[in-house]
Amino acid sequence: ANAAPVSIFSEGWLRRVYEEKPVKDVRSRFPPEPNGYLHIGHCKAIAVNFGFAKYHKGVCFLRYDDTNPEKEEEKYFTSIYDIIKWLGFEPYKITYSSDNFDKLYELAEELIKKDGAYVCHCSREEVNMQRGGPDNRGTRYTCSHRTRPVEESLAEFRAMRDGKYKAGEAYLRMKQKLDDPTEGNPQMWDLPAYRVIEKNHHHRTGDKWRIYPTYDFTHCICDALEGITHSMCTTEFQQSRVSYDWLLEQLDMKVPKSEEKGPMQREYGRLNVGGTILSKRRILMLVEGTKVEKKNADGTVETRTIPPSVRGWDDPRLYTLVALRRRGIPAKALVNFVEELGVTDGLTEIQPVRLESSIRKHLERTVPRQMLVLDPIKVVIEDFADEDNQEVTVPYDPKGTIKGERKIKIGKEIYIDRTDFREEDSPEYFRLAPNKIVGLLNYPFSIRATTFSKDASGKVTEVRAVKVTEDKPKSWIHWVDAETGIPVTARQYNSLFKSESPNALDWKTGGWADDLNPNSEIVFENAVIERGLRDLIKEHSLNPSGASDDFVRFQALRTAYFCVDVESTEEKIVLNQIVSLREDKSK
Numbered sequence: 001a002n003a004a005p006v007s008i009f010s011e012g013w014l015r016r017v018y019e020e021k022p023v024k025d026v027r028s029r030f031p032p033e034p035n036g037y038l039h040i041g042h043c044k045a046i047a048v049n050f051g052f053a054k055y056h057k058g059v060c061f062l063r064y065d066d067t068n069p070e071k072e073e074e075k076y077f078t079s080i081y082d083i084i085k086w087l088g089f090e091p092y093k094i095t096y097s098s099d100n101f102d103k104l105y106e107l108a109e110e111l112i113k114k115d116g117a118y119v120c121h122c123s124r125e126e127v128n129m130q131r132g133g134p135d136n137r138g139t140r141y142t143c144s145h146r147t148r149p150v151e152e153s154l155a156e157f158r159a160m161r162d163g164k165y166k167a168g169e170a171y172l173r174m175k176q177k178l179d180d181p182t183e184g185n186p187q188m189w190d191l192p193a194y195r196v197i198e199k200n201h202h203h204r205t206g207d208k209w210r211i212y213p214t215y216d217f218t219h220c221i222c223d224a225l226e227g228i229t230h231s232m233c234t235t236e237f238q239q240s241r242v243s244y245d246w247l248l249e250q251l252d253m254k255v256p257k258s259e260e261k262g263p264m265q266r267e268y269g270r271l272n273v274g275g276t277i278l279s280k281r282r283i284l285m286l287v288e289g290t291k292v293e294k295k296n297a298d299g300t301v302e303t304r305t306i307p308p309s310v311r312g313w314d315d316p317r318l319y320t321l322v323a324l325r326r327r328g329i330p331a332k333a334l335v336n337f338v339e340e341l342g343v344t345d346g347l348t349e350i351q352p353v354r355l356e357s358s359i360r361k362h363l364e365r366t367v368p369r370q371m372l373v374l375d376p377i378k379v380v381i382e383d384f385a386d387e388d389n390q391e392v393t394v395p396y397d398p399k400g401t402i403k404g405e406r407k408i409k410i411g412k413e414i415y416i417d418r419t420d421f422r423e424e425d426s427p428e429y430f431r432l433a434p435n436k437i438v439g440l441l442n443y444p445f446s447i448r449a450t451t452f453s454k455d456a457s458g459k460v461t462e463v464r465a466v467k468v469t470e471d472k473p474k475s476w477i478h479w480v481d482a483e484t485g486i487p488v489t490a491r492q493y494n495s496l497f498k499s500e501s502p503n504a505l506d507w508k509t510g511g512w513a514d515d516l517n518p519n520s521e522i523v524f525e526n527a528v529i530e531r532g533l534r535d536l537i538k539e540h541s542l543n544p545s546g547a548s549d550d551f552v553r554f555q556a557l558r559t560a561y562f563c564v565d566v567e568s569t570e571e572k573i574v575l576n577q578i579v580s581l582r583e584d585k586s587k
């Protein structure tokens, strides 16, 4: 019999998580807050949670953790679901934390009745002092609200619900171990369970609630209500595991010190990408632009307006998943990459070049070749005869790994790239120059340049050449037939910031804007590509919905990997560079 293939789920950290609770019906969940677009780090969370369930033939929920009506927007919900499908996963059910608002409220009352929670009216500063001050190191103490009668807390909690209090005037706090000086875990120091939110209109429950449950109160209960068996999250929540279990045990939703009844939380290391920013707040400044205030030493205040610096949340220079999709990174390659990095409880930090090299390997084996000229110069082959006119059939992949072929017109006028021509020849130069011979890929003969002309600004506009059939050229260049080639716009991308650690830039007073790389996007408005691109587009689709992964991608010979941008139309095709052909070692 064949051995089962090795995967991140069959051994290592994820295997051990399963073995701690080897149930038959695995239920996991991916619980994003719908307050922004997902980024590459979330791809790991998706691959871990959906992949774990798939591997064990269980189910995975997509649960929108929508407990903060101030920050949520409809567009985020749609995008999150789209991206999960794009990555190749399908949620068993889509749920919302808010589905459980009634139940959560009931359980909060139950907790109060069990003397496990109290309504507190202390200010935020006061609560911080009780919890040992700003560094959590001071002496901890409790407030008088903690010992108020259960009946009083119950009445006050209902009053919170009914609108008696403004935001910040009352909290429901869990009665954990703030009174125990030996309890060293801040997650056990009487965390808030409910707070009043005044800007409270919720996208699903409308104006019904003025009080909303916190993450610490909601997450574990929703896990339990959905029958989640393995609840995996990132290591920032390691300290929360104790409060997670504590609350479920108080509510008889989990058996103490056992993994039998109730969900089990385990924590894996985040995936971070260097050289870019992932924080939603910071990306928003790039997307929308921002106004910042800077206080000078003399007390005057300067306002600086920073315009938007990217095309949107899906700008190919960003590392949101919508951006990586738009840039043309194949979903499968992305999931494979994340899995190859492995899963442990340690942080994984990578540089973009590592992602790019993995994507490059995937594209090399999967996409057809095309000829694309970014910055064209016309070459006229003077002795091209009528009988030289022909059409040649060229395979999509010279190695034959990628099936298919296209037809290329052989004509008298072609375009070559400006970087492949020099006005003056030199011995160490092997491309086209006056009197020099160069080979043309997929073209029946080589050419030798004779003369060239320039415009008023000194830019070469046209090269004249003749056929060469005897001498063998030292190098071959790519070209596009002038008559049948299609005009396109091609965009190449470089890193958004000059600094290698943009997170360390000044994000308070706008200093980051001075570090933006002026060459992060290079646009070739007059690029031209062989007409075969039309067939590739017909075979696929422009895929504007993005739900599938049916993008048109290709390797432009000697240039880079590209995809057809989603904003392309019949009249105007826009290309995005996915990755370069080789790692640029100079960077």
Ligand code: ATP
Binding pocket: 030, 031, 032, 033, 034, 036, 040, 041, 042, 044, 045, 232, 233, 234, 269, 270, 271, 272, 278, 279, 280
């Ligand atoms: P961020 O603060 O980076 O925007 P978040 O943690 O607020 O992210 P959530 O929507 O709460 O985003 O995340 C949903 C799930 O994704 C959580 O379980 C979280 O632990 C996980 N997650 C978030 N960021 C990463 C990351 N960089 N690597 C791996 N998993 C992540």
Ligand code: MG
Binding pocket: 033
């Ligand atoms: Mg979060």
Ligand code: MG
Binding pocket: none
């Ligand atoms: Mg966060």
